[in-house]
Amino acid sequence: MPDTTDSAPPMLDTDIAARLRRTDDGLIAAVVREHGTGEVLMLAWMDDEALRRTLATGHATYWSRSRNEYWVKGETSGHRQYVRAAALDCDGDALLLTVEQVGPACHTGTHSCFTDELTVRPGVPA
Amino acid sequence: MPDTTDSAPPMLDTDIAARLRRTDDGLIAAVVREHGTGEVLMLAWMDDEALRRTLATGHATYWSRSRNEYWVKGETSGHRQYVRAAALDCDGDALLLTVEQVGPACHTGTHSCFTDELTVRPGVPA
Numbered sequence: 509m510p511d512t513t514d515s516a517p518p519m520l521d522t523d524i525a526a527r528l529r530r531t532d533d534g535l536i537a538a539v540v541r542e543h544g545t546g547e548v549l550m551l552a553w554m555d556d557e558a559l560r561r562t563l564a565t566g567h568a569t570y571w572s573r574s575r576n577e578y579w580v581k582g583e584t585s586g587h588r589q590y591v592r593a594a595a596l597d598c599d600g601d602a603l604l605l606t607v608e609q610v611g612p613a614c615h616t617g618t619h620s621c622f623t624d625e626l627t628v629r630p631g632v633p634a
Numbered sequence: 635m636p637d638t639t640d641s642a643p644p645m646l647d648t649d650i651a652a653r654l655r656r657t658d659d660g661l662i663a664a665v666v667r668e669h670g671t672g673e674v675l676m677l678a679w680m681d682d683e684a685l686r687r688t689l690a691t692g693h694a695t696y697w698s699r700s701r702n703e704y705w706v707k708g709e710t711s712g713h714r715q716y717v718r719a720a721a722l723d724c725d726g727d728a729l730l731l732t733v734e735q736v737g738p739a740c741h742t743g744t745h746s747c748f749t750d751e752l753t754v755r756p757g758v759p760a
Contacts, residue, residue: 539677630692
């Protein structure tokens with residue numbers, strides 16, 4: 509009898525999947541920071557399959573909420589993200605990716621996506 | 635006739651509100667990094683009112699998805715976050731807060747919430 513294990517569709521490791529706490533639409537937030545500088549570059553979204561692909565390939569892969577499809581960061585722009593490390597947070601709803609960023613992370617051409625500064629009243633330590 | 639403008643409930647600035655792109659349950663992701671070190675400490679969630687309170691007070695205020703209530707970070711633990719800067723990302727679904735963190739950011743007692751390291755295959759630049 510043939511062993512069919514290898515022909516099963518790949519799935520995210522069940523231990524990892526059990527630790528995720530997803531949004532109503534099945535996603536976790538992926539915070540992306542730059543290896544070396546530590547700069548926060550962007551935030552994107554992952555479902556279980558995007559996380560599986562990211563961990564298996566080392567190429568940051570997300571779920572596009574606007575296009576409803578997977579995207580490998582930089583596949584068309586060339587602005588790839590080579591993953592150096594990945595860590596879940598304490599309640600499993602967010603992932604911190606540390607990446608080597610090729611070119612700008614933002615589709616607008618800026619290095620980081622977080623460029624829209626808001627005015628905030630400084631909190632004064634009591 | 636009295637001017638009743640000032641008695642209206644405070645609302646998030648309409649220009650800012652118009653730039654937000656919320657999850658189905660009305661939230662944006664708030665990435666929190668530490669002033670000075672740049673370390674990514676945690677990710678939490680905000681609705682419009684949590685963002686309004688954060689910007690108005692300088693005390694990081696979130697929406698708890700598990701308790702369905704607002705929480706001022708550190709109000710009970712003392713591990714407050716004094717906000718130094720806030721920036722939206724290019725598509726308005728995430729906020730980067732830069733904070734002075736008092737004590738550990740994580741309720742588990744660690745400085746950062748991102749302590750659950752996952753094994754990732756390093757992406758090799760082509």
